[in-house]
Amino acid sequence: MNPTSQVPPNPVSTWNEYFQSTRPMPLHPLFGELEPYLPQTGRAADLGCGVGHAVVWLAEKGWDIDAFDGHEEALKSLGERLFAETRSKVATHHCLLQDASLAHGQYDLIIAAYSLFFLTPEQHQVVWNRIYAALKPGGYFLGEFLGVNDDWADQMTTHTAEQVTELLSRYETIYREDVDRDGFVSMGSPKHWHVFHVIARKPV
Numbered sequence: 246m247n248p249t250s251q252v253p254p255n256p257v258s259t260w261n262e263y264f265q266s267t268r269p270m271p272l273h274p275l276f277g278e279l280e281p282y283l284p285q286t287g288r289a290a291d292l293g294c295g296v297g298h299a300v301v302w303l304a305e306k307g308w309d310i311d312a313f314d315g316h317e318e319a320l321k322s323l324g325e326r327l328f329a330e331t332r333s334k335v336a337t338h339h340c341l342l343q344d345a346s347l348a349h350g351q352y353d354l355i356i357a358a359y360s361l362f363f364l365t366p367e368q369h370q371v372v373w374n375r376i377y378a379a380l381k382p383g384g385y386f387l388g389e390f391l392g393v394n395d396d397w398a399d400q401m402t403t404h405t406a407e408q409v410t411e412l413l414s415r416y417e418t419i420y421r422e423d424v425d426r427d428g429f430v431s432m433g434s435p436k437h438w439h440v441f442h443v444i445a446r447k448p449v
């Protein structure tokens with residue numbers, strides 16, 4: 246990766262502290278909503294995989310995964326959690342999401358969990374279009390968009406509920422939860438979350 250190209254700063258702590266805090270956490274419940282729809286195996290991409298909870302989960306099911314992250318420490322942490330059988334299922338890509346090359350029509354599932362909103366609005370639009378192109382017909386997208394009421398709204402790319410509906414207009418929405426409430430970050434400090442959890446399917 247070009248050493249001058251960096252992942253944007255973590256809004257709460259250093260990225261390393263953030264990764265450490267998320268390592269012991271369970272898989273996000275949104276994956277439980279996805280599971281009944283998933284084929285037994287397939288090919289997935291995880292954009293901004295972090296310490297790789299979803300990557301490990303899919304690899305243990307026998308999926309092949311391209312895991313992308315701009316932070317070396319995230320990929321190192323993921324590597325430490327893979328064992329012989331699962332290691333061979335995962336290809337890691339140390340690159341920025343806006344530079345990630347995604348083969349057209351190749352993926353049964355693309356994950357962008359809490360990662361797209363770190364992109365600028367222009368990059369977000371480009372990557373969002375690439376995700377659609379990279380999915381197979383019938384493939385699934387799972388991820389989050391950040392809402393305008395979020396505490397991080399002034400530092401990140403946000404969307405209104407209507408804009409999220411527009412982003413999903415080419416898809417069949419399988420699951421959507423609009424959250425606008427006080428909560429906490431993984432490191433424990435309080436935060437107002439305005440986030441849209443989404444699972445969507447590209448039409449066949």
Ligand SMILES: C[S@@+](CC[C@H](N)C(=O)[O-])C[C@H]1O[C@@H](n2cnc3c(N)ncnc32)[C@H](O)[C@@H]1O
Nearest residue numbers: 293294295314315316319341342358359360363
């Ligand atoms: C909030 S974390 C989420 C990690 C993981 N998806 C999860 O849900 O646990 C965001 C991740 O996206 C990565 N990231 C953020 N902006 C990025 C960019 N522009 N290019 C590549 N990776 C990026 C960070 O390094 C981090 O691992």
